[in-house]
Amino acid sequence: MIVLRIFSQMKLLDSNMRPLSTKIKSAASLRKILGTKKRAKSKKVIFTNGCFDLLHRGHVTYLQQAKKLGAILVVALNDDASVKRLKGPTRPVNTLADRLSVMAALESVDYVTWFEQDTPLEAILTIRPDILVKGGDYSLETIVGAKEVKEWGGSVKALPYVEGQSTTNILKRSKG
Numbered sequence: 001m002i003v004l005r006i007f008s009q010m011k012l013l014d015s016n017m018r019p020l021s022t023k024i025k026s027a028a029s030l031r032k033i034l035g036t037k038k039r040a041k042s043k044k045v046i047f048t049n050g051c052f053d054l055l056h057r058g059h060v061t062y063l064q065q066a067k068k069l070g071a072i073l074v075v076a077l078n079d080d081a082s083v084k085r086l087k088g089p090t091r092p093v094n095t096l097a098d099r100l101s102v103m104a105a106l107e108s109v110d111y112v113t114w115f116e117q118d119t120p121l122e123a124i125l126t127i128r129p130d131i132l133v134k135g136g137d138y139s140l141e142t143i144v145g146a147k148e149v150k151e152w153g154g155s156v157k158a159l160p161y162v163e164g165q166s167t168t169n170i171l172k173r174s175k176g
Contacts, residue, residue: 024112
């Protein structure tokens, strides 16, 4: 895939001096990697998703809280076409490659993947996380994949929303 090729050529490093490309994987690759790690060490995998178009304090706080719920945090990003369908013709502000790179640089994030659909259900079914997390602006009943995660014995959580922190609000403020 083009996204993986871009990152294999980049020399960006995370806080542990690992190439960011080691954290950016397809959902299918993650299923293999996480299956092995989970079985070997009984580690819980946390999954969350979103556009994460302009990373802000609300995002960082949310991801740090999500990481505390288990051992391995996987963040799935909407691809550019799906962000445009969900948010409108002026979005995303940042390309998928840029968003993957920024997300992979965060210490709280262990792996980053992406999805082309409007919902992350296919990625959730592929990765099979132990814990599915979304922000507090979602109710447990509206979280995509909640039913499926619960069916295989996982749990679903909605973390507190950081008031006043949203990409949409930031963009509105920047336009004056």
